[in-house]
Amino acid sequence: MNVIVCVRQTPDTESAIKIAADGRTINTDGLKYVLGPYDEYSHEAAVQLVEKNGGEVTAISFGPERVKETLRNCLAIGASRAVHIHDEDTSHDDALAIATALAAAIKPMSYDLIFTSNKGTDSDRGLVGAMLAERLGLPYVGLVSELELEDGGKALMCGRDVEGGQREKIKVTLPAVICAQKGLREPRYASLMNIMQAKKKPLETKTAAELGVDTAGAVKLEVEKMEYPPQRPPGRLVEGGSVDEKVKELVRLLKEEAKVL
Amino acid sequence: MGNGIWVIGEGKGELSRATCECLSEARRLAGEEKVSCLLLGSGVSSWAGQAGKFGADEVLVCDNAELGKYNLETWAHLVAAAVDSKKPDLVLVPATTHGSELAARVAARLGLGLASEVVSLSRGDDGQFRAVRPMFAGKVRVTVRFKENGTRMATVRPNVLTLAETNRSGAVSSLDFGKPEKTGADMVSVETRGEGSSVDLSEASIVVSGGRGLKGPENFHLVHTLAEVLGGAVGASRMVVDAGWKEHSCQVGQTGRVVTPDLYIAVGISGAIQHLVGMQNAGCIVAINNNPEAAIFKVADYGLVGDLFEVLPALTEELKRSRN
Structure with missing residues (x-):
């Protein structure tokens, strides 16, 4: 079973985010980049599937040169090979452009299953998986937190939570695109030996032009400006000598001042 | 311009709150232009008229016994066909699990600009729509512009925009795109089971x-x-x-x-x-x-x-x- 996992390199979620001088992008000075937190789960799910059923995992990512570092990390945590779609232009960091480039790179490959993950914790878009599925003409199941192969590996039973406290079970024939939710599989960490071995694994680089894709043409949105959200006015501590007094005062404030009860 | 604003609605027996929020916003943006609500499912006609209360001039329904179970590929096929034939200026979709994946497939199929998880929308004097969406989980927010004219799409984060009741006719009419085509995608079965009456986190007040x-x-x-x-x-x-x-x-x-x-x-x-x-x-x-x-x-x-x-x-x- 050959599994492709589409990953995104994102700034560490602990990073302080500063807006750059152009007022449209972030200042990347000193940012630490990591494999996207959600991608850790999809990558692990991919690796466990091939460990159990044979085959190999290919990690693929779109972005500038620094993305190679994240792909090396994927090679150290179970991927057999990696493909980097190299693009230095940050204005091409657009869901449809990325999905189009990924689809072009994946189409000639041999695969049974493609993983994406919930969303980039930087872009907060959550669109690439479904867009990639559409471009490849494949079924898609989003936000999967449970999966099991069925029908001798020809289908996948997926479980997911949706709004209203409901859980959906969706059976999908392969090949398909599956978007992993946090918690699907517990991610592993690379050992030093894995990191050394990863250096010998193949990492191929392609450009959108080589793939015959017009990335710029696929970009339909343009950022006009980036701002910090409005600051909340400072709050205050609820006064009172005892727990009961404080609680009474809190309920009064919520009713009479905040008017939320 | 002039083709009105659409909301792709969802609900079970009644419109979801997130759909009503989208309709309220569509009404506000549309001025006197037409607001339409598109609803897919089995039996949706019986409650589709509710959309009028939140500003829909018309409700277009694909009401078909075969649409009793949600299937992304089928839904995307029908919505894309409807959007492509009527070419609304803007399509709003609730940023729920179903709405988000549906909007993404439709946008990819038709090659349309899609701003996701939007928290605010505006229309400039030039008639251009702009959307505000958080990035980095809200550490910053960006205002995005659509680069092309024609239909633009946005998924709207639930529980952010305010509800506004504006009575419009909400006249219900059927859209017929025939049987959903078999796509390369094949959803075999969909089972939904409830887990009690827990209030949903993203819509809870x-x-x-x-x-x-x-x-x-x-x-x-x-x-x-x-x-x-x-x-x-x-x-x-x-x-x-x-x-x-x-x-x-x-x-x-x-x-x-x-x-x-x-x-x-x-x-x-x-x-x-x-x-x-x-x-x-x-x-x-x-x-x-x-x-x-x-x-x-x-x-x-x-x-x-x-x-x-x-x-x-x-x-x-x-x-x-x-x-x-």
């Missing part, structure tokens, strides 16, 4: 979240009881979810849900940045924590320093009493 201060899963009932008295939903911090006390669907924060209730009560949560970005846009924030230095107090409108094991039962009782 009150959320009570618990953190490490609860000391263990056996104490989470204190949070549940308070939420129940308030008619709210239950949330949790990342630590609590990582430790397996609560399921991930409850997690509020950067790698969980972003919530915007009218009232958010954080119980025993210290206030790590990755939690704050998930709730800092709530209308009113209450923090209950025994550590007066906890970061959560910096964003709280009302902070209560105290032992949650004393405060929670007292607060639950006081709320019950004040209600009677």
Whole structure:
């Protein structure tokens, strides 16, 4: 079973985010980049599937040169090979452009299953998986937190939570695109030996032009400006000598001042 | 321009609140232009007219017994066909699980610009739509412009935009695109099972979240009881979810849900940045924590320093009493 996992390199979620001088992008000075937190789960799910059923995992990512570092990390945590779609232009960091480039790179490959993950914790878009599925003409199941192969590996039973406290079970024939939710599989960490071995694994680089894709043409949105959200006015501590007094005062404030009860 | 604004609605027996929010926003943006609501499913015609109450001039329904179960590929095929034939200026979709994946497939199929998880929309004097959406879990927000004319799409984050009732006719008519084509995609079965009547986190107007201060899963009932008295939903911090006390669907924060209730009560949560970005846009924030230095107090409108094991039962009782 050959599994492709589409990953995104994102700034560490602990990073302080500063807006750059152009007022449209972030200042990347000193940012630490990591494999996207959600991608850790999809990558692990991919690796466990091939460990159990044979085959190999290919990690693929779109972005500038620094993305190679994240792909090396994927090679150290179970991927057999990696493909980097190299693009230095940050204005091409657009869901449809990325999905189009990924689809072009994946189409000639041999695969049974493609993983994406919930969303980039930087872009907060959550669109690439479904867009990639559409471009490849494949079924898609989003936000999967449970999966099991069925029908001798020809289908996948997926479980997911949706709004209203409901859980959906969706059976999908392969090949398909599956978007992993946090918690699907517990991610592993690379050992030093894995990191050394990863250096010998193949990492191929392609450009959108080589793939015959017009990335710029696929970009339909343009950022006009980036701002910090409005600051909340400072709050205050609820006064009172005892727990009961404080609680009474809190309920009064919520009713009479905040008017939320 | 001049082709009106569409909302791709959803609901079960009635329109979802998120759909009504989209309709209210569409009405506001449309001025006197037409607002249409598109509804797919089996039996939707019987309640489709509700869309008029929130500003829909017309409701287009694909009402078909074969659409009893949600199937992304089928839905995307029908919505794309409808959008492509009528070419509305703007299509709004609730940013729910179904709405988000549906909008993404339709946009990819038709090559349309799609702004996702939008929290505000505007239309300039030039008639151009602009959308504001958070990035980095709300550490920054961007205003995006659509580069091309024609149909533009946006998914709208639930519980952010305000509801506005504006009675319009909401006249229901059928759209017929025949039987959904077999796509390369093949959804074999869809089963949906409910898990009680728990209020949904992203649509709840009150959320009570618990953190490490609860000391263990056996104490989470204190949070549940308070939420129940308030008619709210239950949330949790990342630590609590990582430790397996609560399921991930409850997690509020950067790698969980972003919530915007009218009232958010954080119980025993210290206030790590990755939690704050998930709730800092709530209308009113209450923090209950025994550590007066906890970061959560910096964003709280009302902070209560105290032992949650004393405060929670007292607060639950006081709320019950004040209600009677």
